[in-house]
Amino acid sequence: MEMKQHNWIPGNFKSVPDIGRSAQNDSVQHGWTPITTTTSVLGVVFDNGVALAADTLTSYGSMACFQNNPRILTVNKNIIVAASGEYSDFQFIRDAVEEKVRTEISLNDGISMKPKALYTWLSRVLYNRRTKMKPLWSTFLVAGIQNDEPFLGQIDKLGTAFVDEQIACGYGAYLALPLLRKGIEEKREKSNSKLTKEEAVDLLKKCMEVLYYRDARSHDKYQIGVVTKDSVEVLDLALKPTWEVAKLVQGYE
């Protein structure tokens, strides 16, 4: 009988089943890194709904490449989704979600997806891809109405998923999230209630302005998506930035 050649020395585990080994090789072959990127997404829950905000710029490195790329997706009558990160990965997910919605519509049973279902589905898709070491380099915010209650959740490229009343990703996590938390907290202290729709939208507008002045990958044209029990809408908005104060900054000449 011919012996199978084993180059066995203590500590050499070549004959061990290579679970996850091919995945590890993949990470060496492809340098997975985002190319066409988008910046922060903000989300806030108000008394009877949820609002998301995201600008319409897709950057190519430091170049403001595509200036009219919307990234708030209206999924159905009670879900909106927004993405930040690699734009093509958002497009990939958008196509898959639209396919899901078409399938649902063609069933014609009057049942439509709820936000928690899409949130869980997205978390599984993103986790699956991170486990293959081929991540979808995006962070998603899912907003909607789940059984008459507002729902807001985030999923990142690893599949890290959580639900909260105010969420921001990217630079917004540093610059806008404290403002969102403050806005919600102040309203709660003042009148022991949640923000109204108008207050939530105004808060998001303020945050988008703050982000525009400090986030170099942000843009003055943006969208706010609002979903309530009986409506879903996406507003096209633009900032009126003023750089008047810039000339008051001195000492850097």
Place this chain on the structure above:
Amino acid sequence: MDTVIDRGAPKARNFEPYASNGGSIVAISGKDFVIVASDTRLSEGYMIYTRKQSKLFQLSDKSVLGCTGCWCDTLSLTNIIQSQLKSYLHDHNTIMQPGSIAQLLSTLLYSRRFFPYYVYNVLAGLNENGEGCLYSYDPVGHCEKVSYTAGGSSGVLMQPFLDSWLGKRTVDSPVSEEEALNLVKDAFTAAGERDIYTGDEVVYNIIKKDGIKSGVVQLRKD
């Protein structure tokens, strides 16, 4: 002489499949009860994702699992366990006992030995005789039956604290429910002072014969 500039291999940001999302677990078992508690802060780096994410997962009315570490792995792992337990329930028309869940968890973790679930687990339950039982794990499935444990980002801070209070207890002086709960609260308040990944709130589950009692204690929010 030719000048050859070696630019090396193309630089690519290497994808890191793990994240450390913080959080701590403390669990203490007693004669007829077991307490398991976690903080509710979910974070990464200097960023707090949310202040109200419990890390306790109720598996049955007799067992609760506490998980810290990489949150995306925690979500996957707990989903798999919960679906397996559901299958078991439908197959055998009875819930799985904590001892069996302990073995199942160990097997699940080891099945990913070479691409581990980056999760530190503590399984708390009541065994067939109604006694509190606790199992502590490492990410690749090493399992140890213990009488008390602390794990997660503040595990190293809280374990010695528990050792000093509970380490020399014998069967003649079992820890009472009230004493155990106070120790859990004190451990977390102390950890919240020193660890930025532990804070906001503590949620605890006290598992007893007549059901699971849960409560919340406030921690530092900064």
